[in-house]
Amino acid sequence: MSAFVAGVAxxxxxxxxxLLVLVIIKAVLFSAMLPxxxxxxxxxxxxxxxxxxxxxxxxxxxxxxxxxxxxxxLVAPIYLASKSFSLEHRLFMVRLFGALMYxxxxxxxxxxxxxxxxxxxxxxxxxPIIVAFNPKLSFVMASVGxxxxxxxxxxxxxxxxTALLIRPDPKRALALAAVVVVGTLTKQRFFxxxxxxxxxxxxxxxxxxxxxxxxxSQARRRAAxxxxxxxxxxxxxxxxxxxxxxxxSGGVGLATVSYDPQxxxxxxSGPFGEQMFRQFWGFFAxxxxxxxxxxxxSIIAAVLLAALVGLGVRTYLAARQIIQFGxxxxxxxxxxxxxxxxxxxxxxxxxxxxxxxxxxxxxxxGAYEIYGASALGRYLLVGAVPAALLTAAGLDxxxxxxxxxGVPIILGLSMFVLNISGITAFLMPVVx
Amino acid sequence: xxxxxxxxxxxxxxxxxxxxxxFLLRPINETAVIQQRSGTEISEPYLGRTLNASGGQxxxxxFTTPGPGRLSAVGIFFPILNRDSKGSVKFExxxxxxxRRLIMxxxxxxxxxxxNEGLTIWRFRPLQVTKGEKYFIRLTVNAEPGLTVFxxxxxxxxxxxxxLDGKRLGRDLAFQVFYRVSPAELWxxxxxxxxxxxxxxxxxxxxxxxxxxxxxxxxxxxTFRPYSDA
Numbered sequence: 001m002s003a004f005v006a007g008v009a010x011x012x013x014x015x016x017x018x019l020l021v022l023v024i025i026k027a028v029l030f031s032a033m034l035p036x037x038x039x040x041x042x043x044x045x046x047x048x049x050x051x052x053x054x055x056x057x058x059x060x061x062x063x064x065x066x067x068x069x070x071x072x073x074l075v076a077p078i079y080l081a082s083k084s085f086s087l088e089h090r091l092f093m094v095r096l097f098g099a100l101m102y103x104x105x106x107x108x109x110x111x112x113x114x115x116x117x118x119x120x121x122x123x124x125x126x127x128p129i130i131v132a133f134n135p136k137l138s139f140v141m142a143s144v145g146x147x148x149x150x151x152x153x154x155x156x157x158x159x160x161x162t163a164l165l166i167r168p169d170p171k172r173a174l175a176l177a178a179v180v181v182v183g184t185l186t187k188q189r190f191f192x193x194x195x196x197x198x199x200x201x202x203x204x205x206x207x208x209x210x211x212x213x214x215x216x217s218q219a220r221r222r223a224a225x226x227x228x229x230x231x232x233x234x235x236x237x238x239x240x241x242x243x244x245x246x247x248x249s250g251g252v253g254l255a256t257v258s259y260d261p262q263x264x265x266x267x268x269s270g271p272f273g274e275q276m277f278r279q280f281w282g283f284f285a286x287x288x289x290x291x292x293x294x295x296x297x298s299i300i301a302a303v304l305l306a307a308l309v310g311l312g313v314r315t316y317l318a319a320r321q322i323i324q325f326g327x328x329x330x331x332x333x334x335x336x337x338x339x340x341x342x343x344x345x346x347x348x349x350x351x352x353x354x355x356x357x358x359x360x361x362x363x364x365x366g367a368y369e370i371y372g373a374s375a376l377g378r379y380l381l382v383g384a385v386p387a388a389l390l391t392a393a394g395l396d397x398x399x400x401x402x403x404x405x406g407v408p409i410i411l412g413l414s415m416f417v418l419n420i421s422g423i424t425a426f427l428m429p430v431v432x
Numbered sequence: 433x434x435x436x437x438x439x440x441x442x443x444x445x446x447x448x449x450x451x452x453x454x455f456l457l458r459p460i461n462e463t464a465v466i467q468q469r470s471g472t473e474i475s476e477p478y479l480g481r482t483l484n485a486s487g488g489q490x491x492x493x494x495f496t497t498p499g500p501g502r503l504s505a506v507g508i509f510f511p512i513l514n515r516d517s518k519g520s521v522k523f524e525x526x527x528x529x530x531x532r533r534l535i536m537x538x539x540x541x542x543x544x545x546x547x548n549e550g551l552t553i554w555r556f557r558p559l560q561v562t563k564g565e566k567y568f569i570r571l572t573v574n575a576e577p578g579l580t581v582f583x584x585x586x587x588x589x590x591x592x593x594x595x596l597d598g599k600r601l602g603r604d605l606a607f608q609v610f611y612r613v614s615p616a617e618l619w620x621x622x623x624x625x626x627x628x629x630x631x632x633x634x635x636x637x638x639x640x641x642x643x644x645x646x647x648x649x650x651x652x653x654x655t656f657r658p659y660s661d662a
Contacts, residue, residue, distance in 0.1 A: 015652060015656055018645070018648040018649040018651070018652040019649055019652070021645050021648065021649075022642070022645040022646060022648070022649045025638065025641045025642045025645045026642060026645075028638055028641075029635075029638045029639070029642055031629070032628050032629050032630045032634070032635055032638060033628050033635075034629075035628070035629075036629060088629045089629065089630070091629060092629040092630055095629075119659055120658075120659060121656055121657045121658045121659055122658045122659070125653075125656050125658075271541075271543040271544065291546075291553075374512055374515070404658030404659070405654075405656070405658050408653065408656070409653045409654065412649075412653055413450070413653075416450070416646070417450070
């Protein structure tokens, strides 16, 4: 833990360390307070861990899930090391893996914000706060389940993709490839990454190509070998990739990411969108089914609406810098297109990637409802980081200079109160 | 040095105040009378079967208060089968004395019920009750093709029975009843009989650590630079 904190501080992320420590302790508290087997499908995931650990897989009548085995393999050492503990304490120990993942997700949101907006302390501070204190995410990260690792690996994917778009570098490309491999093996819902890879490739191929052209012959040979290894790896991964592609009738996988007017109508219909929104922000503790008060959802919706307006303002201002209309009585209308600076280019590209991520996640969640059994708001949590980045960027555009310090403070404290009250005001009264 | 100590004390007090505020901010400080002690238990015996009612039919459930307190909400567990149902359901709560006395009435669209995602909770002005009082929940179905409620396989709850169109069934709905409790009572539950996984002492240590972390984070929030030229 101290090595992790020191590592973060060394990489210039000193300002985020207190928040990361807070997130870890808060996650430990949530792991302790969430009653045994109170997380979403926690019993089935426990059966997964038992299976990977070489024990009888059936647990309390539940059989293992058909998800990838990355998450249970990662937590199996904790499970085996705590063999002498009572079942409740063992569950608590395995849940703590989520505390570490949560801190890493918050850190990734900070790193991504810093890559895109290196000079904005406001966004670098605000985006991690939004991720750190999402009440529903706090409960998911305090449970045993593969979503814990899926949200982390998708956040890592988005960070490396963003970093690569901003500074094309073979090391970053390799890290992205590694994340894609691990993500593919983690869970079918990682399919979200593939359309994004295709979208980003349009920008990445020329950027990386330019970089590779400047390499010496030795570096090129190494890159060729890396490519051979990647292709070989993909061959090995084919069964997992096939599962990611999925089928439309099964309601999951890449097959569902195609235009369907039913999905559009579903989101437009009102109750579905409202339900997903409520569950994304505060639907606690799996089968206990505890929602926040209606007023709290209204306040969150108002803040998000303001952020959306801010994003619009931000986009308009950026566009106005590039495209300038003019009018004079002599010359009539004139149009001037200024050259796009590298900074504008990277900000634009990365915002497109973050927005596309959210669009794909929203589409996929609708597809789960139409083709699958039903959708849950927690499926949107894989977009916790891009949603926070876009919200922070939107709020930044609307916040006047004198309030740049005050807004993150008010937002941070309000979200912290909301987050902890998830336990004291919503979970405890029903469960304890 | 003295200044730093004072500053640290100020932040720590601020963090403590924040945590105290959170504990006192309890808009739905209720606790369940009929409750499941762990997540898996909810599937048995309370979710063993379903009870179906078509348009115009009435589903009911009696319950008995287990002790003195302030009755404040009732929750019912609906399955996903209601997803395609259109219409509404009338929720009524009666004191089951003769004659029945209406406590609360509310009309809810079926689309707003929590389908298979936990309880749909109806709240009302808290009602002072004593031990052994009888109450009756009635759901009048104004929806097509109908409404389905999770129920126990058998007579899981001893304080009453489910009813369909007034006819007593030998089982119970999947339901919970909530009471308001004082912060002091809530804390005593937390530190004694509790489903938390670590016990009172480790939990207290975690809360103290959280308090210190909040203080450090507050300090960082108050000193960060909104913009940097680096």
